[in-house]
Amino acid sequence: MKSQLKFFYLYICCQVIVTSALSQNVKIGLFNELNTQAIVFSVAQGSYLLTADGKAILTLRPLENLFIEVTNDSLACYTINNQAIGRFKTIELRAMTDSSWFGLRVLPYNKFAYYDDNLLLSYNLGKLQTINSIDFDKYIAAVVEAEGGYRAHIEYYKTQAVLCRTYAIAHLDRHKDENFFLCDATHCQAYKGKVKTPAIIQAAKSTHNEVVVDEDSVLIVAAFHSNCGGITENAENVWLLKKTYLQSIRDPYCAQGKNAKWEFKLPLDKWKSYLVENGFQLNKDTPPSTFNFLQINRHQYYKIGNDSISFQKIRNDFKLKSAFFSLEVKDGILYFYGRGYGHGVGLCQEGAMQMALLGYTYKEILQFYYTRVHIININKLNPTKNPQITLLK
Ligand SMILES: [Zn+2]
Ligand SMILES: [Zn+2]
Numbered sequence: 001m002k003s004q005l006k007f008f009y010l011y012i013c014c015q016v017i018v019t020s021a022l023s024q025n026v027k028i029g030l031f032n033e034l035n036t037q038a039i040v041f042s043v044a045q046g047s048y049l050l051t052a053d054g055k056a057i058l059t060l061r062p063l064e065n066l067f068i069e070v071t072n073d074s075l076a077c078y079t080i081n082n083q084a085i086g087r088f089k090t091i092e093l094r095a096m097t098d099s100s101w102f103g104l105r106v107l108p109y110n111k112f113a114y115y116d117d118n119l120l121l122s123y124n125l126g127k128l129q130t131i132n133s134i135d136f137d138k139y140i141a142a143v144v145e146a147e148g149g150y151r152a153h154i155e156y157y158k159t160q161a162v163l164c165r166t167y168a169i170a171h172l173d174r175h176k177d178e179n180f181f182l183c184d185a186t187h188c189q190a191y192k193g194k195v196k197t198p199a200i201i202q203a204a205k206s207t208h209n210e211v212v213v214d215e216d217s218v219l220i221v222a223a224f225h226s227n228c229g230g231i232t233e234n235a236e237n238v239w240l241l242k243k244t245y246l247q248s249i250r251d252p253y254c255a256q257g258k259n260a261k262w263e264f265k266l267p268l269d270k271w272k273s274y275l276v277e278n279g280f281q282l283n284k285d286t287p288p289s290t291f292n293f294l295q296i297n298r299h300q301y302y303k304i305g306n307d308s309i310s311f312q313k314i315r316n317d318f319k320l321k322s323a324f325f326s327l328e329v330k331d332g333i334l335y336f337y338g339r340g341y342g343h344g345v346g347l348c349q350e351g352a353m354q355m356a357l358l359g360y361t362y363k364e365i366l367q368f369y370y371t372r373v374h375i376i377n378i379n380k381l382n383p384t385k386n387p388q389i390t391l392l393k
Pocket of ligand 2: 227229230231253254351
């Protein structure tokens with residue numbers, strides 16, 4: 001009986017540990033690239049406690065607003081009817097309920113968005129720093145929504161949620177000198193505020209704390225793209241980064257995707273000049289058919305004789321949708337017949353959406369696109385191999 005009690009006590013302790021990790025907030029820098037001079041904060045739902053320089057000052061309810069601006073070396077805070085509250089270095093607006101959310105207007109840019117949970121404000125070198133301290137799963141859901149894929153199947157949203165969480169944890173130290181973990185721009189992951197799609201919130205909650213690790217239990221580089229054109233690409237061919245799990249695979253699922261194919265054309269003379277600029281030895285008699293190139297499998301280089309140029313470079317120079325294309329000359333015009341959209345490394349979003357519709361689970365989808373990976377709970381991450389995780393504790 002005693003040992004049973006002991007076991008029960010241990011069980012409760014474990015629950016407490018897991019629950020404390022569950023309620024982990026992440027700090028996201030909002031509009032960090034802007035020189036914000038003032039904000040308007042408005043309660044949309046729930047209530048907020050205003051704390052300034054560590055002292056609780058007042059509670060705000062729905063439709064109540066604050067105006068806060070940079071003044072000399074501090075932040076001046078006013079109620080919306082212009083009643084001065086005071087000048088402070090830091091201001092915190094803490095959500096008093098789990099479902100509190102607010103509107104934030106950023107001036108002088110007049111940008112506006114809604115956010116869940118808390119807002120932290122501080123005076124920082126002449127500008128107003130705005131940080132959203134938010135429940136991790138709410139943040140993940142918002143990132144999944146910002147990445148696109150509206151009206152997709154829930155298993156696809158779960159797939160994307162696990163990837164966005166993996167990316168977020170792997171990059172928690174990106175802004176460590178700026179008092180927050182990640183910014184809201186594509187530099188980290190696009191985050192546009194409160195999520196609107198209930199299925200995405202559900203997907204983030206039901207994959208709570210799950211991340212993808214490689215064979216050595218290290219968080220993966222969670223690369224994904226829109227459509228691979230039927231074959232994904234080796235990471236080393238795009239980024240000079242070789243990873244066992246970012247290897248080329250055949251993808252039969254994305255052929256019907258809207259980005260499966262593309263076309264582009266160019267006068268042949270322009271193409272010849274481009275090749276000459278890139279060191280090709282051409283002469284006037286080179287027959288047009290010499291420029292044809294059939295790319296059924298992915299090739300790294302376009303070659304004529306001993307001259308070559310990488311398809312990645314051609315893609316970048318002509319801003320093409322992908323580096324996976326064939327070339328054919330007809331009547332003095334060079335036609336590009338392309339496949340896919342994006343770098344082609346890792347998960348193919350349109351293929352993953354189709355797999356979800358066909359009944360595959362998010363784990364099966366992740367293990368299809370990433371070779372020999374595991375999906376584990378962040379509490380099981382080894383901090384020696386994944387030092388970023390210690391920032392969450
Ligand atoms: Zn960033
Ligand atoms: Zn694909």
